[in-house]
Amino acid sequence: MSANATKANLIDALKQLRARWSHIKMIWQDEAALKFEQDVIDPLEPAILSAARGVEHVGELMAQVHRECGDDHRD
Amino acid sequence: MGTQVRIYDRRALLDAKAALVKFAEQVGAALASMDSDVARLGQWLHQDRPSHWKREIRQREDGVLAAKTDIQRKIIAQAPEPVSLILERKVVQRAQAYTEEAKRRYQKVKQWGPRWERDSLLYKTTVSGLTDAINRDIPLALNRLEKMLLALEAYERIAPPDGGDGTDTGVTSDVIDIPLLPTLAMLAPPASIPASTSDSPDDIKIDYATTSNSPPAALAGSDHSGLPDSPSLQSALRSADTLAADGQGGRA
Numbered sequence: 426m427s428a429n430a431t432k433a434n435l436i437d438a439l440k441q442l443r444a445r446w447s448h449i450k451m452i453w454q455d456e457a458a459l460k461f462e463q464d465v466i467d468p469l470e471p472a473i474l475s476a477a478r479g480v481e482h483v484g485e486l487m488a489q490v491h492r493e494c495g496d497d498h499r500d
Numbered sequence: 501m502g503t504q505v506r507i508y509d510r511r512a513l514l515d516a517k518a519a520l521v522k523f524a525e526q527v528g529a530a531l532a533s534m535d536s537d538v539a540r541l542g543q544w545l546h547q548d549r550p551s552h553w554k555r556e557i558r559q560r561e562d563g564v565l566a567a568k569t570d571i572q573r574k575i576i577a578q579a580p581e582p583v584s585l586i587l588e589r590k591v592v593q594r595a596q597a598y599t600e601e602a603k604r605r606y607q608k609v610k611q612w613g614p615r616w617e618r619d620s621l622l623y624k625t626t627v628s629g630l631t632d633a634i635n636r637d638i639p640l641a642l643n644r645l646e647k648m649l650l651a652l653e654a655y656e657r658i659a660p661p662d663g664g665d666g667t668d669t670g671v672t673s674d675v676i677d678i679p680l681l682p683t684l685a686m687l688a689p690p691a692s693i694p695a696s697t698s699d700s701p702d703d704i705k706i707d708y709a710t711t712s713n714s715p716p717a718a719l720a721g722s723d724h725s726g727l728p729d730s731p732s733l734q735s736a737l738r739s740a741d742t743l744a745a746d747g748q749g750g751r752a
Contacts, residue, residue, distance in 0.1 A: 428534065434527075435526075441519075442519055446519060449512050452511070461516070461644070465637065468637070469630075471629070472629040472633050475627070475630070476626060476629070478626065479623050480534055480623075482623070483534070483538060486619050493605065494545065494549050494605055494608050
C-alpha cells in the first residue's frame with residue numbers, strides 16, 4: 426500500500442467514524458454521550474491528522490530513497 | 501445535579517461499538533501496512549542496496565576496461581594506419597559515466613542508511629498518538645460502552661419502560677428516558693481513562709427532587725427474588741435499596 430493510499434485510508438476511517446457518530450448522537454443524547462465524544466471521539470481527529478502528515482512525509486522520503494538508491498536506467 | 505440517561509435506542513451503544521471497532525480495524529490495517537513498508541525500505545537500504553551497488557561498480561569498471569581494451573585492439577589491428585576512434589571513445593566515456601553513477605548511488609546508500617533509521621523513528625513518533633489510540637484508548641472505550649450496555653440491560657430488566665408486568669424489557673425500545681440510577685455508575689470510564697475530565701459519570705449525582713422520575717419500585721424493595729442474578733444488577737439493587745431508604749428519610 427502506498428503512502429498516499431494509507432493516508433487516504435486514515436482520513437476515510439475518520440470520516441466514516443464521524444458520520445456514524447453523527448447518526449448515533451441522534452439517538453443517544455445525554456451527558457454520557459457528550460463525555461464519550463469528548464473523551465474518545467474528538468481526540469481521534471488530531472491523532473489521525475498527525476499520523477496522516479507523518480505518513481505523507483515518510484512517503485515522500487521513501488520516494489526520494491528509491492530515486493537516489495534504486496537502479497538507474499541505462500540505455 | 502439532576503442527570504438523566506437519555507438513550508432512545510440501545511442500538512446507539514451497539515452502533516458506537518461497531519463504529520469504533522471498524523475504525524480501529526481500518527486504521528490498524530493502514531498503519532500496519534505503512535509500518536511494513538518502512539521496515540522493508542530499511543532492509544532494502546541496509547541489506548540489498550550496498551551489495552547491489554558494489555557489484556554494479558565492479559561490473560561497470562569492467563565495462564570501462566573492456567571499452568579501453570577495444571580501442572587498443574583496434575589501434576594495433578590498424579597499425580600503422582591511423583584509425584578513427586570516435587565511436588570507441590564515446591563508448592568508453594559512457595562506460596565511465598555509468599561507473600560514476602554507480603559510485604554516486606553507492607554513496608547515497610551509505611548516507612541514507614543511518615538517516616533512514618532516524619526518519620523511520622520520527623515517523624513512528626508522529627503516528628504514536630494514533631497507535632496508542634488504537635491499542636489502548638479504543639479498547640478502553642469499548643469496555644466503557646460494554647459496561648454501559650450491561651448497566652442499561654440490567655435496568656431494562658428491572659424497570660420496563662411501559663411500567664407493565666415486566667415482560668416487555670424494551671431491549672430495542674424506542675425511548676429509554678431514565679434517571680441516572682446507581683446501576684449506571686458503571687458508566688464511569690475505566691481508571692486508565694484520562695482523569696482530566698471533571699464531570700465523569702462517577703461525579704454524577706442522582707437528584708430525584710429535580711426529575712419527574714423516581715426510583716423504580718422494583719429497585720426499592722428488599723425482595724429481589726425472581727430477578728436475574730447478574731453482578732451489575734445485584735450492585736444496582738443494593739444501591740437502590742440504600743437510595744430508597746435515604747429518599748424516604750429525606751421526604752419524611
